Amino acid sequence: DTGVSQNPRHKITKRGQNVTFRCDPISEHNRLYWYRQTLGQGPEFLTYFQNEAQLEKSRLLSDRFSAERPKGSFSTLEIQRTEQGDSAMYLCASSHWAGGPRNEQYFGPGTRLTVT
Amino acid sequence: AQTVTQSQPEMSVQEAETVTLSCTYDTSESDYYLFWYKQPPSRQMILVIRQEAYKQQNATENRFSVNFQKAAKSFSLKISDSQLGDAAMYFCVKANFGNEKLTFGTGTRLTIIP
Numbered sequence: 714d715t716g717v718s719q720n721p722r723h724k725i726t727k728r729g730q731n732v733t734f735r736c737d738p739i740s741e742h743n744r745l746y747w748y749r750q751t752l753g754q755g756p757e758f759l760t761y762f763q764n765e766a767q768l769e770k771s772r773l774l775s776d777r778f779s780a781e782r783p784k785g786s787f788s789t790l791e792i793q794r795t796e797q798g799d800s801a802m803y804l805c806a807s808s809h810w811a812g813g814p815r816n817e818q819y820f821g822p823g824t825r826l827t828v829t
Numbered sequence: 830a831q832t833v834t835q836s837q838p839e840m841s842v843q844e845a846e847t848v849t850l851s852c853t854y855d856t857s858e859s860d861y862y863l864f865w866y867k868q869p870p871s872r873q874m875i876l877v878i879r880q881e882a883y884k885q886q887n888a889t890e891n892r893f894s895v896n897f898q899k900a901a902k903s904f905s906l907k908i909s910d911s912q913l914g915d916a917a918m919y920f921c922v923k924a925n926f927g928n929e930k931l932t933f934g935t936g937t938r939l940t941i942i943p
Contacts, residue, residue: 755920755933820874
């Protein structure tokens, strides 16, 4: 098991461009989470999936953001018409949820987005 | 909105000494989970220790232990025999029962002095 992986690790883009990030969770994990971490702050929840279903979205996830997990495995997070305020580290986490309360989330290394 | 407060942006400790990181939180729930996660420089976030709110006994994991005061909504982390590898940003985190999403504090950057 190689853990949660994210690609790319770094992305520099110009304002107004679209970007897409990918997250590959731990293989047997059915839940996948996206968080955003700005400089000097703790991560903030964006959205999460159980299998392919998106169960919750934060109000931080504006209509320029869309996340998918089409086959219940990897997930993509797309940001359209990027703004400088989107510059942040985007973290992905996964967990195995079997109906009980113990549900540790394992984090990936993150994708650092810089919008110029 | 739920909040998690870490009032110590930075802490430092001499190697082999003990340090305590503070955390308070706000919640109206009776069932929840509390965690400490560490984020080493340029490395992934990893779980250090977990506490279930319904358990009165404080959690311990080797050199790491917590002081959970439910009525005071306080959750501090004690690191004993500090090692150089403990240097990291430490986040106090609260989770809903069922752990759908984590609410993070702003973090405490811990420096270990050799």
